[in-house]
Amino acid sequence: MDIYLPIAGQSVNALLIVVLGFGVGLLSGMFGVGGGFLTTPILIFYGIPPTVAVASATTQITGASVSGAMVHMRRGGVDLKMAGVMIAGGLLGSVVGAVLFRLLQSSGQIDVVIGFMYVLILGWIGSVMLLDSLRTLGYVPAKAADTPRPRHNRWVASLPYRWRFNSSGIYISPVAPFALGALAGVLTVFLGIGGGFVLVPAMIYILGMPARVVIGTSLVMILAVSAATTMVHAVTTRAVDVVLAALLLAGGVIGAQYGALLTLRIKPDYLRLALAVIILLVALRMALGLAWRPEEIFSIEYL
Template sequence: MDIYLPIAEMAVNGLFIIALGLVVGILSGLFGVGGGFLTTPLLIFYGVPPTVAVASATTQVTGTSVSGVAAHMRRGGVDFQMGGVMIAGGILGSLFGAFLFRLLQASGQVDLVIGFLYVALLGGVGGLMLRDALVALKWIDPPEKSGPPKRHHRAIAALPFRWRFYASGLYISPIAPMLVGFGAGILTVLLGVGGGFIVIPAMIYILGMAARVVVGTSLVMILAVSAVTTLVHAMTTQAVDIVLAALLLLGSVVGAQYGAIIATKVKPDLLRLLLALMILAVALRMLLGLAWRPDEIFTIQVL
């Protein structure tokens, strides 16, 4: 079932795109990630231009997050106060990211930068998650610790203007979660990701949030930031392909509900291991795409 994408100017298999959205939706419900870290590279591998893949993936991330937030709200797993602070930082980050995106477009290096950022971020985060998952499953020995464990990073405790976040059980400065949201906003614009694969580790290991509200709060932030990012892309880059986004949403909204259900039945450490392996596989494929010599070094485009 081939469907023509007007912005990407190519035909795609509609069933494949829907199935991709379904898988990404399940991942969103399972791990609290928007799924863009998987959607964007796979669309690029399929042949969709990187700028269109990035811009359209943010639309799909928005729809997936709506479904995931609804599922976690029913379980009381959302800290709306923390989410609001992170959203404020994420909106500022998305505006700054749009400025960077336009600069890269003007220089003609946006595709190369997107590829390198994916390899660096996914490789680093995937490696850390893999180590933590193997330690939690007791497959490898944990690293030696010097001193008692801390709830959150020492730099966070030194920040001024502390607030009490009751749902997360924290008493920290709002500057810290705002900076986390700012970074996620930049990533959402540049890479078309929800930023969950960066935000969730930061919420756990840097902010020290309670595990029961991490996934739901992450999805609230991702929902708002990806919606703003979609609007920014539509107004600046004009690269949002609504047909492609609709096909992705068709599968992902359904998948997010099933993912949230599965998350309550599977061991969390095993889920973290599977996510780490998937992230590393995508990073490796992106690295091969950057290093492998194409059959045709030069292409000619008729305008």
């Protein structure tokens, strides 16, 4: 069943978009990521204009994050104080990202920048997560020079004005989570992603948060920032396609519920390994899209 998208200006298979939303929602509930890192590239591969794909994906991220965050909150897996600090940084980052996005959009370079940033960021994050997961599971031997990892980064430990985050059991400066939130806000506006694939590893390895509260806290932060980003896109870029977003939300909300339940049945290390493989596959496909020469080249000239 095809349906017309008014902002994208084309027809799409409605059932296929709903299934995509379900799959992304499943990832959201399982890994604590918004899922936009997968939604946006697939929409672009399908033929949706990159600006519309980015802006509409943030709406889907909001719905999927609501569903997944509710499940984790009921289980006590959310540090609300930490989430509040990261949300404050995320709102600031979304404003900065919106200004940069608008400048690149007016120059006509936004599509290339979006693709390049996806390849760079996803390739780096996916490689680090894959290697770490394989070492944890014993498939790759650890280096002899490896030393036990400190609870949190030394730079974070040296920051002043420390706060106690009781739910996470850590005592650090709010500057570090604020900066992480700001980075996620910029990524949400620029790439249509919740930033969870950056936040989750950073919250574990940089902030030293325990895994039991990382996913839920990440989802709460993503929820607030993606909702604000959707409003920013709707007002500034006017690229939010409500019909496309509704189709993605229909599947995403249901998928997030099942994803959150699966985290209780699958070993976390295997979940992290699966996420790393997915991220690298998406990065590879984006790289091919940037470098592969099409069989026929078309150009549009203004007379």
